[in-house]
Amino acid sequence: MCRTDLHVHDGELPEPKLPLVLGHQIVGRVVEGGSRFAPGERVGVPWLGWTCGECEYCVSGRENLCPRARFTGYTLDGGYAEEAVADERYCFVLPERIDDAHVAPLLCAGLIGYRALRFAGDARRLGLYGFGASAHIVAQIAVAEGRSVFALTRRGDDEAQNLARELGAEWAGATDDPLPDELDAAIIFAPAGELVPAALAALAPGGCVVCAGIHMSDIPSFPYELLWRERSVVSVANLTRRDGEELFRLLERVQVETTIETYPLAAAEDALTRLRSGRVRGAAVLIP
Ligand SMILES: [Zn+2]
Numbered sequence: 507m508c509r510t511d512l513h514v515h516d517g518e519l520p521e522p523k524l525p526l527v528l529g530h531q532i533v534g535r536v537v538e539g540g541s542r543f544a545p546g547e548r549v550g551v552p553w554l555g556w557t558c559g560e561c562e563y564c565v566s567g568r569e570n571l572c573p574r575a576r577f578t579g580y581t582l583d584g585g586y587a588e589e590a591v592a593d594e595r596y597c598f599v600l601p602e603r604i605d606d607a608h609v610a611p612l613l614c615a616g617l618i619g620y621r622a623l624r625f626a627g628d629a630r631r632l633g634l635y636g637f638g639a640s641a642h643i644v645a646q647i648a649v650a651e652g653r654s655v656f657a658l659t660r661r662g663d664d665e666a667q668n669l670a671r672e673l674g675a676e677w678a679g680a681t682d683d684p685l686p687d688e689l690d691a692a693i694i695f696a697p698a699g700e701l702v703p704a705a706l707a708a709l710a711p712g713g714c715v716v717c718a719g720i721h722m723s724d725i726p727s728f729p730y731e732l733l734w735r736e737r738s739v740v741s742v743a744n745l746t747r748r749d750g751e752e753l754f755r756l757l758e759r760v761q762v763e764t765t766i767e768t769y770p771l772a773a774a775e776d777a778l779t780r781l782r783s784g785r786v787r788g789a790a791v792l793i794p
Pocket residue numbers: 557558559560561562563564569572573574575
């Protein structure tokens with residue numbers, strides 16, 4: 507499950523396929539295939555489900571921005587199901603040593619997090635705003651790369667802060683606590699627009715704020731001084747197949763533990779409610 511499922515479920519994203527099966531981090535075994543996979547092979551099906559292959563974005567390595575792209579669990583049926591149909595060209599081969607339930611969160615939380623981390627460049631001091639499914643994966647990659655990670659959560663979310671410290675964060679606290687150091691980059695996973703000026707105010711000159719969510723509440727106005735000195739704000743949209751290939755290659759070298767809570771398929775609605783209220787530790791995974 508992904509926070510985006512909530513936005514689709516709540517009708518916050520335009521023009522979903524209706525009726526629709528949610529879910530875009532599918533792990534399954536091939537029942538019937540085309541030419542790329544044999545029956546029985548394990549594959550991952552991500553959010554990016556189809557692109558046109560001929561527009562200016564597709565032909566320049568930016569298929570994530572294809573205006574005709576279709577998305578699993580949004581404009582294509584997804585994975586809250588026992589069986590699903592996917593275009594094999596967009597499926598990933600998954601690292602064998604990670605089991606189905608633990609590899610599932612890597613397919614969106616991991617991929618979007620990885621793309622956001624690439625946008626953070628070589629930032630040494632990295633702030634993560636919101637510490638859920640994506641952040642807990644990014645934190646481990648960032649720590650393995652030798653970066654200092656600062657985790658910022660809702661005030662009183664001790665569980666998320668403890669998880670961040672366990673995973674190697676140098677500091678964990680609330681979004682309105684003073685940080686012990688300036689940040690070279692901040693990645694915002696929480697869908698709260700007011701975090702954008704807050705994160706800008708925490709940046710060193712030249713730093714970047716990366717907004718990693720598909721949906722965010724309005725960003726309040728802020729003084730130009732917060733942006734001045736070459737600070738920037740950028741958003742990350744979707745993923746490319748290259749992101750997935752790079753991430754799953756990286757995971758052959760870097761040990762990433764995903765923290766999960768599992769639910770039976772029939773409890774999907776309850777699990778969404780827990781996700782909405784921020785009560786899921788790590789990522790929620792449905793087991794059909
Ligand atoms: Zn295209």
